[in-house]
Amino acid sequence: MIRMPRLPHPTPEELRRDPLPLRGRTALVTGASRRAGIGHAVARRLAAYGASVYLHHHVPHDADQPWGADRPEDVLASVRDAVCAPEARVVAGPGDLADPAVPAELVARAADALGGRLDILVANHAQSGFDGALDDIDATMLDRHWAVDTRSVLLLIQAHARLRPPGPGGRVVMMTSGQDIASGMPGEIAYALQKGALASITRSLSATLAEQGITVNTVNPGPVDTDYLSGADYEAVAARFPSGRWGMPDDPARLIAWLATDEAGWITGEVINSEGGFRR
Structure with missing residues (x-):
């Protein structure tokens, strides 16, 4: 156990917020393939805070969904529009995270593209659809969700921890879906199971990686x-929010970007609900 010295109260200079709190940091955001998605919103916030960002996409997944796929170059341009630090870079690349070899390769590729270092990992990707209620699911459904929603996330974190030198400023943010709240997700058993696994492993991972910063x-x-x-x-879902509106992608993106800053350095091992008071 590393015993850290007690810190005095912050100086007035330290209390003044840096407009670019992630200047010089690098980030990989997975599942950033649609401009309407959370991953895109997170990437834009990180870029606006000064970070260099690598955008992961897997276009075939979105092309198979009702909402369709965006062109990677359009997503890339949108994030670049948000860049505030002149030296920051924004790069994009593909990867099928169902392949067990891809997570480590993606982390290495992102770090190399951003100058040899990766500080922030936001594992935002997920398998959409191909799911059902308890009587509908089968082994193939369970295995596909496990491979994409859970196994790939742990392999990404493993690769991130192995590559990044110990020191402050390292961040991992995973995504879950409120499967433990109220009535759960009885119509999406495979998805809820794998997302629940990420929530459950959060504390163990935080304890494992604490000494690496x-x-x-x-x-x-x-x-x-x-x-x-x-x-x-x-409209029925909107009516269940006290504000009368859905969450927008930038709502969780603001929280995730803050977790990436030094201001959130004391927050670890937590599952944080950002639901706008949604009544389940």
């Missing part, structure tokens, strides 16, 4: 409008 937290963004629902169903 890496914090580990998991965010439940609640229902977020990523263009997957419309009409009466959309």
Whole structure:
């Protein structure tokens, strides 16, 4: 156990917020393939805070979904528009995280593209669809969600921890889905199971990586409008928020970007709900 010295009260200079608190830091955001998605919003916030960002995408997954896929170059341009530090870079690349070899390769590729170092990992990707209620699921469904939603996240974190030199400023943020709240997700058993695993492992990972200066937290963004629902169903969900509106992608993105800053250095091992008061 490393015993840290007691710190005095912050100086007035230290209390003044840096407008670019992530200047010089580097980040990999997975699942940043749609401009309507949370990953894109997170990447834009990190870039606006001064970080260099690598955007991971897997276009075939989104192309198979009702919402379709964006062109990677359009997503890349949108994030570059948010860059505030002149020296910051924004790079994008593909990767099928169902392949067990891809997570380590992706981390190495991102670090190399951003100058040889990776500070922040935001594991935002997930398998959408191909799921069902208890009587509908089968081994193939369970295995696909396990491979993408859980196994790949742990392999990404492992590669990140192995590559990054020990020191302050390391961050891991995972994503969960409120499967432990109220009535759960009885119609998406495979997805809920694997996302629940990430929530459960958060504390163990945070204890494992603390001495390397890496914090580990998991965010439940609640229902977020990523263009997957419309009409009466959309309005019914909106009515369950006290504000009368859905969460927007930038709502959880602001929390995740803050967790990446030094201001959140004391926050680790937590599963944080960012649901806007949603009534389940």
